[in-house]
Amino acid sequence: MGKLIETFVARKEDFIQAVVEHIQLSLLSLLIAILLAIPLAILLTNYKKAAEFVLQITGIFQTIPSLALLGLLIPIIGIGSPPAIVALVIYALFPILQNTYTGLTEIDPSLEEAAEAFGMTKREKLVKFELQLALPYIISGIRTATVMIIGTATLAALIGAGGLGTFILLGIDRNNVYLILIGAISSAVLAVLFNFGIHLLEKATVKRIVAAFMVLLALLVGSFVYTHQEAEQKEITVAGKLGAEPDILINMYKELIEANSDIHVNLKSNFGKTSFLFNALKSGEIDVYPEFTGTVLETFLKDNKNTSNDPREVYEYAREQIKKQENMDYLEPMRYENTYAVAVKRSFAEENGLKTIEDLKKVESQLKAGFTLEFIDREDGYKGLQKLYNLNFDVKSMEPSLRYQAINNRDVNVVDAYSTDSELKQYDLVILKDNKRLFPPYQGAPLLKAETLEKYPELKELLQPLVGKITEEEMSEMNYLVNVEQKDPATVAHDYLVEHKMLEK
Template sequence: MHNVISVLIKQRQQVVSALGQHVALSLISILIAIVIAVPLAIVLRRHKHLAEFCLQITGIFQTIPSLALLGLLIPFVGIGTTPSIIALVVYAIMPIFQDAYSGLTSIDNSLEEAGHAFGLSYWQRLWIYELPLAMPMIVSGIRIATVLVIGTATLAALIGAGGLGTYILLGIETNNNSLLIIGAVLSALLALVFSGVIKLISKLSLKKMVIALITLLVIICGGLGYHAYSSAQQAKNVVIAGKLGSEPDILIHMYKDLIHQQDPHQKITVKPNFGTTEFLINSLKSNRINIYPEFTGTVLESITKQPQLINRDPKVTYRIARDGLKRDFDMSYLKPMHYQNGYTLAVRKSFAEKYHLHTISDLKRIAPKLHAGFDPDFAKQRDGYPGVSKNYDLKFKYKTMSPAIRYKAIANDRVNIVDGYTTDPQIRQYHLQPLRDNHKFFPPYQGAPLMKQSFLSRHRSIKKALEKLSGHITDRQMQEMNYLVTIKHESAGKVARHYLLVHGLIKK
């Protein structure tokens, strides 16, 4: 609990920002769903077969996994807020439409006959008694949809839309339970608050409820207008984004400080934990971001998709990656840093001492005693266990598990060897011993700033600023910085600035 409070205090601005993003996503999605679902129920209440068909369609949408739906939307509407809202609206429509339709069609026929007898028009009947009688059911559907939307909105972080899901994903990625608890608890509290507010609103008269809804819509429209204006102003800024985790967060703050040192008047927006490689590269293509740190091995494996060209010489690998990005995407890949965030196999130091393990080749002597915990990607990809097994003539038992869980597993003696990255802070945290890749099997993974050539042409001074990092930062230095941010919960900006000052890359 102390750690949770400490993180909340240190990151209060980021937490408030994530909470605001989550509220905005959820509120906009719910209101759009209400505007679609309630009128649709009103129109179809006299058309039973058509209403049942629509219920089946919305039911089918409900069965589509949220991640799959987000993935399907990306080619059509890109990444970020838009696909997130579309997906959330799709999930919210069914409970609202279903309950609104049930409420409107369960009204006593004698009331309908009385309305006709008194000569009430269609709209008069709807306003005077149909909607008021159906309102408890409509509100019930809205409350169900609200809880569903707030929970599902956590996945919006996967495609760069922000929200509390950022803390949940980052907590899983970095094995930080404090971040995980903050994201999960705030999401649950938000659902309870929204549900309570809807319950209070339901006690208002229909007229007051409509006025409240219209007021809310006006406020949201004003907010969207302001957001559009802010985005237009922000478009003039240099936007630097990073993947999930402490290391990209540290690097993008280094980029920010270096650019400010070169040009103090340049406005910069930093977007940490923005998403995966796919989302970042697509954002770069669409000019939603301008710069992000990428690794040479990732460029060849996932972006230019030329794994057959990977060379074990870091300089050759960088040159192939740089030329491929220029050729395929007209992107500029600046000179890399010294350290490599490449794969490694690690064991506990006590285990290494017991069996005299120094290199991966040494594992062959004790292969029957090994039981490993591997990341699912490492377990199947060519530069992971299959390649290690072939290159070192080495076979042993393994289980796949998430990156955070595998470190917990070796710390608790559930496994005795894991894959990892050379700069992972857990190597220090759990006193692990990385084994030397004596056959030089693992490909180089050197990081460098990536941007579009058109952007670099307009900002020539940025290249000079960022290439000050070229050749700097050792594996041990990066691991130490990751440790300070991930384990000690220090600010990534503070850690990044300290490194730049100590090594004379910026001045106070």
């Protein structure tokens, strides 16, 4: 419990931001779903056949896995909050629509006749009589939708929409159960609080419910105004992928920029996977993020004709082509290469005489691999191992941090890795030599849109101190400090900059 509290206190500012983001996502989605579902249910009471069809369609939407739905929405809407809100609204529609429709159609016909006998107009009958009688059903549907939305909203972190899911993802990535607990417990508490608050409205009048609705709407608008106040005259958003290393790098960018200019840096750490950041950069949601030369070649370029494995030639080719294709500027890289690697336990390598990737052929029948989805699908990943090394073995797809736990527990005996991963040291793994040179150089460098550099040309000079700096050993050690010793990435980044005279204390 003490460690949980310590972790919470250390990240209280991030926690507050995550809670606000989670409430904004959940409330906005719920209010939109209510505004859509209740009027639709009222309309459908006059069209029974159409009602059956609509209810079936909305019910089918709920069977679509949330990750699949988010994946389908990304090409259409992009990343961040919009696709998350659309997905949450889709999930919330069915319980509200079904319960409202049921409540309105289950009213005793004799009561309907009595209302008409009192001379009520159709509108008066709906507002003063039918909705009041159906209220318990409607509130029950809203309660169900609310719990569902708050729980599902944790997945919004996967597409850069923030919320409490960022704590869960970060905890999984860093094998930190306390971060996972903070995210999961907070989400559950929010669901309970909202559920209880809505329960209190079950016996309220329609007018009071509308008043509560307006208060919630005002609070929501106010929170968005507060968190989206007009930015300072000079502000950029720097984002990083999931993991300790990107988090360290973007904190270095922030310190160097803010210490030597009047530009304010808004950080978005653990923003998501490669494709999410690249799409966010293209859409202007973020301004800068650290990317690797090999990734630019293998993932972003539509017509990669590079045949060199020389780090300098690869960088220059990547810089030239990404400029032509996307009008993006790729600043000078750091020294280290965080290239892909294939790793095994040291004991397994010694038992089987494994020194190179090619040596895996002699133990191919024994191999069980834990690879990330990205590595499995890349030409410079498992596909390349199959083509260049003629290797085929049992492969399980895993999240990055989970594959290390799997090899440590001997559930798998070979994993993909990055050459600077702290887990190599932590779990006593050895990298097998890429003797056929499958993996291209992977040097990290800031990637940004050309218009951002035109607006802030000083960025190139501000980030210049990192050019050609940081060795693989230094990066691996910094990753170890964050992942294993649980040090704050901002502190690790600051200490490195001070130690190497790039920044004053």
